[in-house]
Amino acid sequence: MNLLADTTTTAAITAPLFLTDCYKLGHKDLYPTGTTKVYSNYTNRASRIDGVDHVVHFGLQAFIQSYCVEAFAPFFAADEDEAIAEYEKTLVSVLGPEHGIDTSHIRELHQLGYLPLVFRSLPEGTRVPLRVPSFTVENTEADFFWLTNYIETILSAEIWQASTxxxxxxxxxxxxxxxxxxxxxxxxxxxxxxxxxxxxxxxxxxxxxxxxxxxxxxxxxxxxxxxxxxxxxxxxxxxxxxxxxxxxxxxxxxxxxxxxxxxxxxxxxxxxxxxxxxxxxxxxxxxxxxxxxxxxxxxxxxxxxxxxxxxxxxxxxxxxxxxxxxxxxxxxxxxxxxxxxxxxxxxxxxxxxxxxxxxxxxxxxxxxxxxxxxxxxxxxxxxxxxxxxxxxxxxxxxxxxxxxxxxxxxxxxxxxxxYVTRDTFSSAVKATWAEIDGQGYDLLKDPVTDSGMKKSATGRLAVLRDEQGELYLVERADAKAQAASLLEAVWKDGGFLKTQSFKDVRNVLGNIA
Missing domain, CATH: 3.20.20.70 (Aldolase class I)
Structure with missing residues (x-):
């Protein structure tokens, strides 16, 4: 069964909201007070295959259509009170009646009627060097800062295999x-x-x-x-x-x-x-x-x-x-x-x-x-x-x-x-920037106990080409670098801004004439 396309049961109304890790359900109230933006990226950080140092970017358009559009359609079409009741029913069954999680943000999302996100992506089919992001995602409405990394789990699951x-x-x-x-x-x-x-x-x-x-x-x-x-x-x-x-x-x-x-x-x-x-x-x-x-x-x-x-x-x-x-x-x-x-x-x-x-x-x-x-x-x-x-x-x-x-x-x-996993190319979604009380903060993960592989990029990001045509990452990118970035907006606030046919993706990769 494809859970992203299952619209046959009442539970399907809220199914896309539970295609995540349980611990994310209460994150809205754990971010600092005043948080209005969260900006994340998808990057392949390392390779377990000798000689492979580029990963083909593929699967994002399918994820956006199947999850952000198709899977959420029953939720947005459902009666508001019915949808929230179904969401709260699952919360109680998973976390108990005293879960302490306010569900008003889910009601507000239903009232909005779309996912307030923007995806910026390299063209699918691009061979992306390790440690260079394939795409970014961030919220477009201040009240929905929690949504960016709420979808991290399903986003990662739906991208890594197609790309690998x-x-x-x-x-x-x-x-x-x-x-x-x-x-x-x-x-x-x-x-x-x-x-x-x-x-x-x-x-x-x-x-x-x-x-x-x-x-x-x-x-x-x-x-x-x-x-x-x-x-x-x-x-x-x-x-x-x-x-x-x-x-x-x-x-x-x-x-x-x-x-x-x-x-x-x-x-x-x-x-x-x-x-x-x-x-x-x-x-x-x-x-x-x-x-x-x-x-x-x-x-x-x-x-x-x-x-x-x-x-x-x-x-x-x-x-x-x-x-x-x-x-x-x-x-x-x-x-x-x-x-x-x-x-x-x-x-x-x-x-x-x-x-x-x-x-x-x-x-x-x-x-x-x-x-x-x-x-x-x-x-x-x-x-x-x-x-x-x-x-x-x-x-x-x-x-x-x-x-x-x-x-x-x-x-x-x-x-x-x-016979591969998400770790084959250490594929991960990580937040690198947030806006809190109107001020931007560069976020960084750099564990002292790690080899350096898990060190994340930081700040807002841009991807450019050098004189040899190779892609490279610009961290803490200013407005000029972001404007020149090859990460282009492909979907925003419920609608595609740019799409690719399968032939287009094949042409970008260049293996099939």
Missing amino acids: SATTADVYRQLLDAAAQRTGGDSAFVNWQLHDFSFRGMGGAHAAAMSGAGHLLSFTGSDSLGTIDWVNRYYPSTAGSENGQILGSIPATEHSVMCAGIAHEDEQATFERILEKHPVGNVSVVSDTMNFWSVLGEILPTLKNKIMAREGKLVIRPDSGDPADIVCGTRSNPEIPEPEQDQTPEQNPAYFGAVQLLWNEFGGTINAAGFKELDPHIGLIYGDSITPARAKDITERLEKAGFAASNIVFGVGSFTYQ
Whole structure:
């Protein structure tokens, strides 16, 4: 369930007000008397991934539409007394009847009819250096200073994963672009070289859609169909920027299909039936249900004429074993001793690996850079246990063996997109400035017991570019710096001032032409 879009119950009226940490419920009365403004920023402060020092900014527009607009619509539309009664009912159930929290500020928010906030943001799709803010948020009405950091919890939760997945995909994209350039592959093919299979391993459909959209900023291949609706809903096409194809895939089998076929007939008959059902077009077949090497050495050779006569590609999918050894052969693994005598594909197919065996049977061409590319009627995808390190290892082993990187497509799952946390890039929302009794105060967090990573920026902030085009942060920014800042207002007092289509975000990142 997506709590941000749940409007089916009475409790949904106040649901967005409880998408926060419990301790924030009473903060309104804990700020200094006279507080009228709180200004916060979202920054990625550090990286746990070697070599990654920029994080792709993504997800803010979706958060604003889903939370600030859609989730609050039932609250603002509800009867005022009913809404406040529902809010107080939850307070009592959580904190007890003597919670001591005045709810007049919630009534005042209902009467106002919108969230009095302004978000200033870099363009989504920007690679933002560590310790440079992606966006800021502050209240626009003095009585609602408490609202800025009241939404910190849900704001952080809805941004970090989309942004982290976008950054992870960007890492893969740079790696695969470099491999294509070295080995002469078609750069457009890289759009399809990393395929998203992560849906089933994510923390629900909403998380899968957010993460899947981050993947699609750098690639087009995906089986996560739920992402299409998320993209169209939160980053829709505009008259001057049509999103075009958001994602694409091909017909494919799974193990239940193959196991049923093998049990009812046999594996070769199953392959034949699949090819008959798909006489044209690309189709992918799981090939390691029993003996992957028998598929390559016995079944495919008997079907070669049918495969070569088709208008389309048969994509072979191994799904178990060491990915690099399966694709490239154990002969490419320096940790495995060389056999004492020469090997033949029939004697030891694992020694040669899938790409070499497919080349032996189906042939191909030598590209302008001098690397082998498989015949376009046959292909290979490996969709299990892939990481950037493994993808790099495989493309480098292929290159060493004289094969272009374009001979392999990688499928990535929840290990790639779920085995991360908010701490992967130390993503955090922190207040850096407040107005109290009409005077501005620079706020600073700098724990003496910390390494320095948790030290926050301070004051009002601006983001500018240096002579090399790199973004940098200006702390305690004066009016001139703020006016020149690349942090532009995108939403204020209930309405968008600026939006981006998904194509716009892709264009900013620049991975998909």
